[in-house]
Amino acid sequence: MPKYIIAILEQRENKLKKISFEVISFSKSLSEKLGLEAAAIVIGDEIDNISEINNYGISKVFHFKNKLLSNYSVSAYSDIITEFVKQLDVEYLVLGDTSLGKDLAPRIAARIKAGCVMDIVNINLSEETPIFTRPIYAGKALVDMKFNSDIKVVTIRPNVFKGQKIDNPNTLNIDSKEIQNPNLKTRVIEIKKAEGKLDVAEADIIVSGGRGLKGPENFSLVENLADVLGAAVGASRAAVDAGWRSHRDQVGQTGKTVSPSLYIACGISGAIQHLAGMSSSKYIVAINKDKDAPIFSIADYGIVGDLFEILPALTEEIKKINS
Amino acid sequence: MKIAVCVSHVPDTATKIKIGADEKMIDPAGVVYIINPYDEFAVEESLKTKEKFGGEVIAVSVGNDNSKETIRKSLAMGVDRGILLKCDRALDSYGIAKALSEELKNYVPDIIFMGKQSVDYDDAIVGQLTSEMLGISCITNVIELKIDGQKITAEREIEGGKEVVESELPIIITTQKGLNEPRYASLKGIMAAKKKEIAEKQVGDFSNLTEVLKIKKPAEKQPGRIVGTDASAVPELVRLLHEEAKVI
Ligand SMILES: Cc1cc2nc3c(=O)[nH]c(=O)nc-3n(C[C@H](O)[C@H](O)[C@H](O)COP(=O)(O)OP(=O)(O)OC[C@H]3O[C@@H](n4cnc5c(N)ncnc54)[C@H](O)[C@@H]3O)c2cc1C
Numbered sequence: 024m025p026k027y028i029i030a031i032l033e034q035r036e037n038k039l040k041k042i043s044f045e046v047i048s049f050s051k052s053l054s055e056k057l058g059l060e061a062a063a064i065v066i067g068d069e070i071d072n073i074s075e076i077n078n079y080g081i082s083k084v085f086h087f088k089n090k091l092l093s094n095y096s097v098s099a100y101s102d103i104i105t106e107f108v109k110q111l112d113v114e115y116l117v118l119g120d121t122s123l124g125k126d127l128a129p130r131i132a133a134r135i136k137a138g139c140v141m142d143i144v145n146i147n148l149s150e151e152t153p154i155f156t157r158p159i160y161a162g163k164a165l166v167d168m169k170f171n172s173d174i175k176v177v178t179i180r181p182n183v184f185k186g187q188k189i190d191n192p193n194t195l196n197i198d199s200k201e202i203q204n205p206n207l208k209t210r211v212i213e214i215k216k217a218e219g220k221l222d223v224a225e226a227d228i229i230v231s232g233g234r235g236l237k238g239p240e241n242f243s244l245v246e247n248l249a250d251v252l253g254a255a256v257g258a259s260r261a262a263v264d265a266g267w268r269s270h271r272d273q274v275g276q277t278g279k280t281v282s283p284s285l286y287i288a289c290g291i292s293g294a295i296q297h298l299a300g301m302s303s304s305k306y307i308v309a310i311n312k313d314k315d316a317p318i319f320s321i322a323d324y325g326i327v328g329d330l331f332e333i334l335p336a337l338t339e340e341i342k343k344i345n346s
Numbered sequence: 347m348k349i350a351v352c353v354s355h356v357p358d359t360a361t362k363i364k365i366g367a368d369e370k371m372i373d374p375a376g377v378v379y380i381i382n383p384y385d386e387f388a389v390e391e392s393l394k395t396k397e398k399f400g401g402e403v404i405a406v407s408v409g410n411d412n413s414k415e416t417i418r419k420s421l422a423m424g425v426d427r428g429i430l431l432k433c434d435r436a437l438d439s440y441g442i443a444k445a446l447s448e449e450l451k452n453y454v455p456d457i458i459f460m461g462k463q464s465v466d467y468d469d470a471i472v473g474q475l476t477s478e479m480l481g482i483s484c485i486t487n488v489i490e491l492k493i494d495g496q497k498i499t500a501e502r503e504i505e506g507g508k509e510v511v512e513s514e515l516p517i518i519i520t521t522q523k524g525l526n527e528p529r530y531a532s533l534k535g536i537m538a539a540k541k542k543e544i545a546e547k548q549v550g551d552f553s554n555l556t557e558v559l560k561i562k563k564p565a566e567k568q569p570g571r572i573v574g575t576d577a578s579a580v581p582e583l584v585r586l587l588h589e590e591a592k593v594i
């Protein structure tokens with residue numbers, strides 16, 4: 024009997040999140056390489072897009088259901104998952120390194136005495152045992168880790184391992200179980216959504232502004248550009264500390280770590296703590312009037328010039344290719 | 347109320363990281379160490395909690411003798427006493443959580459504050475692991491906190507918003523920026539801290555569940571292309587993003 028690799032999926036408002044498909048693809052690919060059986064777990068009420076799971080390569084899903092579980096509850100989730108895992112021969116549990124995954128993964132790991140490696144960005148299977156790489160010191164270094172435990176828990180950094188649809192998926196087999204009296208000792212009673220905004224941690228394109236914007240009112244330049252790109256708006260700590268933006272938007276060592284496909288830094292000097300949060304972006308564009316600003320050392324493309332002139336022009340130009 | 351705060355001693359965020367000769371740790375030469383920035387929010391919240399409900403706050407750190415500086419810093423801010431859990435080996439987060447929980451289970455705090463993450467290994471897991479080892483609740487990434495009798499209501503930061511979470515004491519809270527403004531240590535506080543007790547205990551022998559094989563620098567990025575010096579460069583920039591990088 025092969026051992027299992029279990030993809031632990033994440034839903035909000037009854038919908039599987041993008042990270043769930045990344046977790047599925049990652050688990051599927053690892054299962055093939057290590058000769059494991061892959062299955063998925065999702066906890067919640069009705070899951071609207073559950074039928075998409077097999078498109079990413081896993082065709083067995085265990086759905087633990089209860090109306091009271093449509094919101095996250097770490098106590099209930101940990102109980103359900105550990106109980107389930109104990110009944111199977113599990114080698115790996117995979118979660119996304121999101122606010123939910125970060126919260127939950129160590130709780131499960133501690134209960135089942137599994138090692139836990141968070142926020143991995145690479146896996147190397149060419150050695151005797153799999154080697155997992157994760158950024159440390161906010162990306163200023165990387166560490167290669169291995170496990171000394173039988174069961175292994177990993178969380179994968181969002182946007183790094185892409186969710187990939189497969190050809191000719193098997194039919195999805197959903198094993199649905201109603202959970203009686205979930206343990207709601209710790210539970211979410213309300214979600215306060217930030218007004219219709221895309222979060223930097225989840226965005227594929229980010230336009231960020233810094234002190235060079237000179238004031239909160241000028242962030243409309245950044246927002247307009249973000250709008251035409253379908254991007255999230257980020258900020259440097261200087262902009263956040265000045266009260267121009269909320270801390271939620273801060274990118275950097277004490278803000279969020281992001282890896283979008285495109286990061287546009289406007290009026291941001293590129294202090295080491297800022298670079299720490301965004302240097303793993305696929306493409307970086309810098310707009311800064313100081314040609315010696317450190318941000319240019321990691322930018323793929325740069326314009327040395329006045330952002331007040333460049334940002335509106337850029338917004339107009341992108342509108343052109345959009346239409 | 348019995349309150350504990352866990353503090354870790356980490357390299358300053360402005361530090362340039364050099365890999366040590368053994369490739370398993372960073373080269374500590376020239377590195378300035380500070381109290382983990384998130385732990386300052388934890389210390390502040392522990393002091394506010396004490397101001398409101400009375401009781402005692404202890405600070406606990408796992409590390410070598412140098413970690414006393416960080417404990418001292420929390421004492422200067424107002425923590426009552428410190429405990430150094432001495433360990434010269436490198437422990438993984440599991441080992442650190444084990445050391446903390448072995449100590450804290452004797453003290454039995456009502457509430458334990460930790461930072462949401464240490465800015466060295468960026469694990470963000472010690473709080474959650476410790477809560478399981480102590481068998482108590484835990485809310486991570488907290489930006490607002492209310493304590494009402496045994497009941498806890500906290501807001502935690504999530505993607506695209508906030509979650510309002512309810513739980514009960516005893517609990518571990520891991521703190522995120524936004525929860526409070528950490529106070530500065532006053533001169534009086536710094537003087538007083540010199541007289542406060544820091545107990546030292548040796549950490550037991552815990553086996554690590556994960557192992558560091560090697561640390562390395564990420565691949566150096568080549569500086570890119572300056573497309574121009576004013577708005578006339580914009581069409582070319584857009585062309586590059588569209589046709590070369592294919593990201594828009
Ligand atoms: C413990 C600690 C943690 C930190 N964590 C973070 C973090 O998470 N994230 C973070 O960002 N920072 C962080 N910092 C702060 C960091 O060191 C910098 O102070 C900060 O990133 C600077 O923000 P900035 O680039 O917006 O401002 P500045 O460094 O002041 O740069 C402004 C830039 O705007 C340019 N500019 C001005 N006018 C124009 C114009 N008209 N057109 C074009 N360009 C213009 C200037 O040339 C300059 O390069 C941290 C610091 C510490 C000590």
Ligand SMILES: Nc1ncnc2c1ncn2[C@@H]1O[C@H](COP(=O)(O)O)[C@@H](O)[C@H]1O
Nearest residue numbers: 352354408460461463464469470471472
């Ligand atoms: N060596 C340590 N000693 C005491 N507390 C620690 C130590 N390491 C981590 N912590 C606590 O756990 C939190 C999360 O750290 P980490 O899981 O290492 O990112 C920190 O903000 C501290 O409050």
